[in-house]
Amino acid sequence: MRSRIHAHVGTMRQLEILLAVHDQGSINEAAKSLFLTQPTVSIQMKKLSDAIGGPLYQFVNRKLVFTDIGLELVKTSVEVLDSFARLDVALGSLRKFKPSTLRLAVVTTSKYFIPHLLGPFCEEFPDVEIQLNIGNREKTIERMKQGVDDFYVFSHPPQDIEAQSLEFLDNPLVAIAHEDHPLGKQKSINLADLCEQPFLMREKGSGTRFAIEALFQKHNLKPKVKMTIESNEAIKHAVMSKLGITIISAHTLTYGGQNGLVRLPVKELPIDSHWFFLWLSAKRPTLIASAFLKHIKTNGRELLQNELDKSAAN
């Protein structure tokens, strides 16, 4: 029961012309205001009249007066053109919204260096708004499944989501202890030596834990896990409190401070790990997302490597 009248009544141009005639009350004046010749307008009105099956106007004392049919068509024309005007406004809002917001979801550890990436990018694109979501790996994977962000940052990317990735930074995992710790005084340590100490472990599901467990398994060793802690900061403070030792991202030390902590010279370390930028294969990047990706590819690795080098010199 869907009407098909639109298929034969009125192109957009004809509706426009109709409104001009209605507004001006004259074929000639309408033609002038549309920068057309009078016959053009006359013909278009005739076509509309033929299509709709009745006269759109008549002359009363030489004055052009719209018929009821004509007035109905004027009403429809106004509605239709208003619909398009609203579309224009809506599109304007979308354009304004989309290219100005960059959405990132990153695992907690990367919060130390991501701002160093964003800084120069925001200088280049001062109007861009950044939405940065920091969460543990589990939460970040959940967000990625929903596809609501432009990029995701992991050290151990999920394997069950179709995504493209860019490896952009090393993420070495090192062992640390309190500066007064006995192992801290040795020049060279074996991984086996760590297994005799209370070990503070990151939570299940975290990328760091994956890497640690893999390493110990590879050497048929098993750490004496004393505690499982979900936060890098908390782990660091536990070590400071002489509760045990741990293996942790070097970035945590680089960026987060290392008061009273020493890095242990373990022969099997650091664990060779990396940071990855990921985005959904199935989602087309926005313009600003593409620009950011290009920025990372061009400058990102160099930028962050300089930062790490600076910290190593301290």
Place this chain on the structure above:
Amino acid sequence: MRSRIHAHVGTMRQLEILLAVHDQGSINEAAKSLFLTQPTVSIQMKKLSDAIGGPLYQFVNRKLVFTDIGLELVKTSVEVLDSFARLDVALGSLRKFKPSTLRLAVVTTSKYFIPHLLGPFCEEFPDVEIQLNIGNREKTIERMKQGVDDFYVFSHPPQDIEAQSLEFLDNPLVAIAHEDHPLGKQKSINLADLCEQPFLMREKGSGTRFAIEALFQKHNLKPKVKMTIESNEAIKHAVMSKLGITIISAHTLTYGGQNGLVRLPVKELPIDSHWFFLWLSAKRPTLIASAFLKHIKTNGRELLQNELDKSAAN
């Protein structure tokens, strides 16, 4: 500040196709439901996309998913097509309404014979609804100036309105008196004899008064107006009450009864008057109005003349 987006975004056909794709969630299925080939639909979607300046859809896990831009355009398409659907309904109502209503505005006196005209016409067109407006001449002229009716009936048409007319019936004006009136016993009377009797006059502006005044003026006579009365019925009852004599349309006697009244055999009477159908030159007659006019031309005069002849025999 009127948006011009409609000039380059979306012909009706394209909007239709967009909605089919949105409904079916597939280019191929949309093509099938519109009895088109797949490339046609693909191309039209591409044209829309190019016109609007962004992608309308993307593929997520091989599933066609509309973008925000696409969804806005879907919304607009629905609005636009709904507008045309409403136009279809409105036009249907107009078609239903217009040909079934015949509008007449008539001066009071003609109310006696107009139904005799309408009767046979309504038999021929049983679905036609008649809107009959009866009023004095002044009110009927006012309506005519507004042009809201199909026809107007006068015995003395207004001269200041551009109209076409059809003279369709004689309207003889005759003198009447109470049956006991002295003049009623005479075989032949002069117009001057009427001037010695109290005269009951119709109201200013009435066609009957025009004719009466013209006749007396023509003979340099002046009636002794005792009373001015606005209604034919009232005048007749005044005469029955022996308040005076009058000159009145013969139709009033023919159709309205004449108990206790006699027609006076005045040499200068009856006044030669006519009934006219008028319609505005500037207004195009509806189909039903044209049919009624044809009916009047064909049968009207004969119909009414027969009625008058029948009364005269009584």
Place this chain on the structure above:
DNA sequence: AAATTGCATAGACAAAAATCTATATTAACA
């Protein structure tokens, strides 16, 4: 009566729209 004004119609031309057949590309499935 001639001039002016406003609209309608005829004929022509260019551009745009609508649609098809043929083919290429890609991803998923057997």
Place this chain on the structure above:
DNA sequence: TGTTAATATAGATTTTTGTCTATGCAATTT
């Protein structure tokens, strides 16, 4: 690996749309 299904692209053809110049017609004005 080959097949199938779905979409995109290329090229061609027909139809429709939009617009113009030229002219006709009717009513009003000068």
